[in-house]
Amino acid sequence: MNRPEGSLISYFSNRVKKEGGINLAQGTPGFPPPPPLLTLLKKIAGDKPLHQYPPGIGDFDLLELIRQKYSSVASPAPLSLDNLLVVQGATEGIFLTFFYLTTFLERPFSALSFDPVYESYPQLADMFRVPFEYMDFIEKAGVLSVDFDRLEKTILEKKVKIVFIASPGNPLGKIWDREELTQLVSLSRAYGFYILFDAVYKDIYFAEPPFNPLALNHEKLFYIDSFSKTLSITGWRVGYIIAAAEPMKKIRGIHDYTGLCAPSILQAAIARYLSDFNFGQEYIATVKKKCKNSYAYMKKAMIQLGFDVKESRGGYFLWAKLPPPRTDAFTFALALYSSSQVAVVPGENFSRTKTDYIRVNIGTGLPIIREAVLRIKGFFI
16 A cells, blocks of 8 residues: 555554554553542542633643752753743644744754654654754664764754754654763854753653753753653643743743643643652652563564564663564554554654664553564464
8 A cells, every 4th residue: 555644653543543453653651640640630620710721831830840840950050930831742842942943043954853753853844844854873782872973064064953852762762861962062052053852751761860951051952841651641731841031932922822821720730749749750660660661571572573673771662673574664564453453653754764663662561562462473473
């Protein structure tokens, strides 16, 4: 069949929703939200004022909790409310930030991220007719690093003004360490490009916690996060942006005429839960452990089947090259779903060159992962 138009994540995920099966295509958490969070939501649902518009910049209690959480990270320049904006998920946060930058950056310029790339980044660039550059990581002994000399050359030659970073990444769970982010910020200061830092998987790591770039106090850094993955509430659409006060004024102005505000009741429920339960640390630790176990189980099984599994340090996904002689991941994904009803995403959704890779969601419990592995093994028999 011809490749469907649009997102292959949506295509394969929607097939599961319509026809049944195991959805390892979409990054939907396979965990229920924290029970206390749902209890709080029920309690405040009768609060009449919460059914009306909240402050456009966000619920004040939620903003204060975010400010407190990150002020120590951003020291010696602690955050104020002027640095914060609550938005409708990280997706809106990335859109607002990119849109804001396009309003004043002199064209021609380009955007850049690291291959494989989360689909929203190049699609957003295409939407605003901004050329998009893909940069490969260097792999040595299974460890991914950045060729900063090549990156600097590309930035200069392609007039790169926006760089997207995700840590841990999606689909490849690369975590940027302190040295790498310090070098990136140094390049940004030298050449004036902006960094959009996608932190939605920051709490889902398998060993050492990711370094937080807010500690570098860089005025051209936009830190974008959400509660979707950490609290397993992707449908609530509550996220936030942290940025320098001056650009934040402009982003807030754009937000007033686009998203306007995130859902009032949901913001209030999250704020009360974070306040009462230490920012959800106990729940997040449980999710992190489950993801680590599911990744390890799936990785071992896929290697046994002949896949070349790239090392992930965190996040929701396993990124793997098809076993020889298979080279077309789209054809493979179609056949796997048709015969076994397990949905994965072909690599072409994230890369122009890695069309022999697949992305597998491991953000779910071991029972589902075990069943998926049995079906995948059955496909190869």
